[in-house]
Amino acid sequence: MEFRIEPIGFVKKPEDGRIFLHIDSRFWDATLNIDKFSHIHVIWWATGFDMPEYRTHLQDVPPTEGAENSGVFASRSPARPNVLCLSIVKLVALNEENRVIEIDQIDAKDETPIVDIKPYLPSSDRVDDAAVPEWFKDLKKRYTK
Amino acid sequence: MEFRIEPIGFVKKPEDGRIFLHIDSRFWDATLNIDKFSHIHVIWWATGFDMPEYRTHLQDVPPTEGAENSGVFASRSPARPNVLCLSIVKLVALNEENRVIEIDQIDAKDETPIVDIKPYLPSSDRVDDAAVPEWFKDLKKRYTK
Numbered sequence: 001m002e003f004r005i006e007p008i009g010f011v012k013k014p015e016d017g018r019i020f021l022h023i024d025s026r027f028w029d030a031t032l033n034i035d036k037f038s039h040i041h042v043i044w045w046a047t048g049f050d051m052p053e054y055r056t057h058l059q060d061v062p063p064t065e066g067a068e069n070s071g072v073f074a075s076r077s078p079a080r081p082n083v084l085c086l087s088i089v090k091l092v093a094l095n096e097e098n099r100v101i102e103i104d105q106i107d108a109k110d111e112t113p114i115v116d117i118k119p120y121l122p123s124s125d126r127v128d129d130a131a132v133p134e135w136f137k138d139l140k141k142r143y144t145k
Numbered sequence: 146m147e148f149r150i151e152p153i154g155f156v157k158k159p160e161d162g163r164i165f166l167h168i169d170s171r172f173w174d175a176t177l178n179i180d181k182f183s184h185i186h187v188i189w190w191a192t193g194f195d196m197p198e199y200r201t202h203l204q205d206v207p208p209t210e211g212a213e214n215s216g217v218f219a220s221r222s223p224a225r226p227n228v229l230c231l232s233i234v235k236l237v238a239l240n241e242e243n244r245v246i247e248i249d250q251i252d253a254k255d256e257t258p259i260v261d262i263k264p265y266l267p268s269s270d271r272v273d274d275a276a277v278p279e280w281f282k283d284l285k286k287r288y289t290k
Binding site for chain 2: 001002003004005006007008027029030031032033034036037038039040041043045050058059068069070071072073074075076080081082084086087088113115116117118119120121122123124125126127128129130131132133136139140141142143144145
């Protein structure tokens, strides 16, 4: 059993330091009202890891101090059976003319394929007291105090 | 350009009301240390919507009071170009013998294909003051006060 996915756009990182999600013209209408959300989920495809040696890679040591060898479902490694990556980002602006969504940051290279965008809903997506292993406790907080 | 993804397991909803993610034996090793997290992201494939008429569907009205017609990237509708769905769930237990992860809830049917699991990291995944449109403001809070 396998499923087919296709890019709905690409990450664009021009030299001015701004970051954009450039949406394919066929899918632009799917952005209606997205600018009413402050944050979005971006699901992207780690093209550089879409190779058999990475897609059969099941464990590694996360790159944080004291980390134990872990399964890739217990890490955010892009080397995993389906090389999907997930980023929660801040929506800066929607630009209809250029068909881009400007965002504040993303850990994906220029030209990375985007496969989905979803709104961040605090009601179901925010967890107040999530437990993590020791090695992820001191990561820098991005959108929380 | 298109990419291939495959199930890494399936949602199981037996009649006793418990809910499990049954992991394919080929991928079980990728769960090592996942039980050190209290919450996980589950990315699943909305099989029932994997048809051209849903995958070209770009706008609809979210099923909440007062909602405006919105793009599917501004809603959590399973009808979208790539029928990926994302659920944040509580991890109840890991059962090595049966190769299952017990979870508290998921809005996916029995036998739904799972395509990825990622740990919930509050440092990057929790947003304290996310803005949403009026029609999503009164949704019931799941893991926050």
